Amino acid sequence: MTVLTIHIGAHKTGTTALQRALDGNAAAIQAQGVLYPDVCRFHHAQHRLAFALKGMADPVRGDRPDLAAEAGALTAALDATDLPKVLVSSEEFFSAPPERIAALRAVLDGRAVRLVATVRRPDAMFLSIWNQKAKQPGNGFARMASSFLDDPRSLDPDLDFRSCLQAWTDAFGPEALTLLRHEEGPPVAQMLGALGCPPDAVAVPGPANASLSGAAVEAMRLAKAVGLSTEAQRNLLTLTQEVFADHPPFHLAAAERRRIVAAFEPGNDALFAAMGVENPYRVETLDFPDVPAGPGPNIRLRDLMMLLGEVLDFAA
Incomplete structure (x- = not known):
């Protein structure tokens, strides 16, 4: 049976670089037995399927993708391939509503499904998400980073790893999830490893999102x-x-970064404990730069x- 791997994000963990690498080297990974299908596409990834889960509009076409149509295109691609593995990717999957994830699970009932997610130390991810929102022209986002410190979750739901991943494991089972950490290596090499491919199977493009000072x-x-x-x-x-x-x-000052990490510590303790490892994102184990x-x-x-x-x- 073909195994479907759903790469669900999260945001700011190298997803765009990974998707560009996969899209630009589809033949190379196909030679490794992995299909990166040309369905549900927006830019370099299967974002339209994620848009359908979240009720989001396609920024280019302007429509709101239909879950039945997008999931149908995916199942057709699964049925048509003779390769052992299929990979779809979108960071928008990460914080999809539980009831919509359950609906996707129903469509994929009887198929072998794996989930791959990447998380990142919360203070670094917080800053990266805030930077992305603050620098983007025309989005109306003008809040100071410090205004989110009392409730860091309010900046972006992806920061709450446990809640987001719980929705996916509730639908597909905890055994389906492979959890990667952004700090453990380049995103392309990590994903290839998770797929059982050589880490140098594809060419890696340059940075996709230029950082601002x-x-x-x-x-x-x-x-x-x-x-x-x-x-x-x-x-x-x-x-x-x-x-x-x-x-x-x-x-952000070290004390402010500690506040962010501490806000997510209980949830991350539970998340990593469920996987049989200690939470690497604890205030007492992380360094905070001056x-x-x-x-x-x-x-x-x-x-x-x-x-x-x-x-x-x-x-x-």
Whole structure:
């Protein structure tokens, strides 16, 4: 029987790099006995199936994918292949509603299904998610990172690993889940290992989501807070990447990072205990970096004046 592996995320664990590698090397992994099917596609992955689970619109087509149609396309691909393994991927799967995951399980009843998920230390994942939201032009997200510290879960549901994974294991069984950790190696090599393939079976593309410095991210957040147009935000994104290229990443104080880790510690204790291992994401076992050396890690008035100078010089 063909085994279907569903890579469910989470966000900010190298998913885009993995999906680009799989999409660009479909023939290479097919030679290893793994089909990365051309169904349910949005960009490089099977996001339309995940959109159907979450009731999300396809950003390009504008429609809301239908679960029956997308799941039907997947089962047709499973039936048509003679390869022993099929892999589908979307980080949007991770926080899908339990009742929709159960509906997918019903469609796949009688088929062999594996789940692969990757988690990441909560404070690092928190910062990565906040950076992504803050830097994105036109999304209206302008909240300070510190405003989420009382309830880090409110930033993004993917941060609550235990709740998200519980929904999947309730539907498919705990034995179906393979849990990977972002810190244990490159995402492509880890996924290939989980599939039983050589870690160098596919070429790895360059970074998919360019990181911004703390000053650049804060400039973007402030632009949205004061209501600059989306076009102005796009121009600002390009400019800040150049002006603040030598600045360090956005920084939270060590005490703030400890608060984030502590907020998820009970749930992560239970999650890893269920898998027979200790929680690696505990306050007493993690290192928390001090403020980076060099320019201020986040934006300062001096940085804003530098940015204004660049704009004025360009206008002149």
